[in-house]
Amino acid sequence: MADLTAVPWNEWPVRCAPQDQVSEHFRFYELTSSELAQRRSIPNAFESVAQARAAVHLCRHVLQPLRNEFGRFTPNSVYRSQALERALKGRPAGWTSGSQHCLGQACDVEIPGMATLDLAKWAAGHLEFDQIICECYDPALGANAGWVHISLRPPGGEPNRRELLSYVRDARSGNYVYIAGLEPTIA
Secondary structure, three states: OOEOOOOOHHHOOOOOOOOOEEEOOEEHHHHOOOHHHHHHOOOOOOOOHHHHHHHHHHHHHHHHHHHHHHOOOOOOEOOOOHHHHHHHHOOOOOOOOOOHHHHOOEEEEOOOOOOHHHHHHHHHHHOOOOEEEEEOOOHHHOOOOOEEEEEOOOOOOOOOOOEEEEEEEOOOOOOEEEEEOOOOOOO
16 A cells, blocks of 8 residues: 555556555545446456546545545445446447546545535535536435536646536426536426
8 A cells, every 4th residue: 555645646657556545535446446346247447547547636626625524425436437337327338438437537426414415515616626416316305315426627638617517307207307507306
């Protein structure tokens, strides 16, 4: 186990150990951890150093500030390989996802006991981000219904959009749709 917290994100080594420290409270393995990948034996290792570096940047600027503010939590998802993304979304073998998770630029988080909408609003007011999406939050199902998707593009590429969205159930169709802003599902 090495302490790599002082290594700049854009100089992250090509090889490192799962237990290597990425930030004050996160280890490298947490950026690729996935219960679905583990249950289905789907490889979920970074495929490029660019993906790993983007995830390290995301960890230091999104996950670590969340942990500093709210204490210990486990991200639902950070990096996802294309194979894992296909399994998660039920897509065929030839399908390629454009998700920022597959680039190491996104995470899905919940904070136990904190309303998902409140977490999304806190993140919007306190974090650097590309997108924040309050996903599947229905207050009738409890405070931790749904999750918050937060993405962050690394410096040197396209600028962060600072886009706020919600993925909510449409009352008329019953389908989930994206809407602008941070809102709960209203049935």
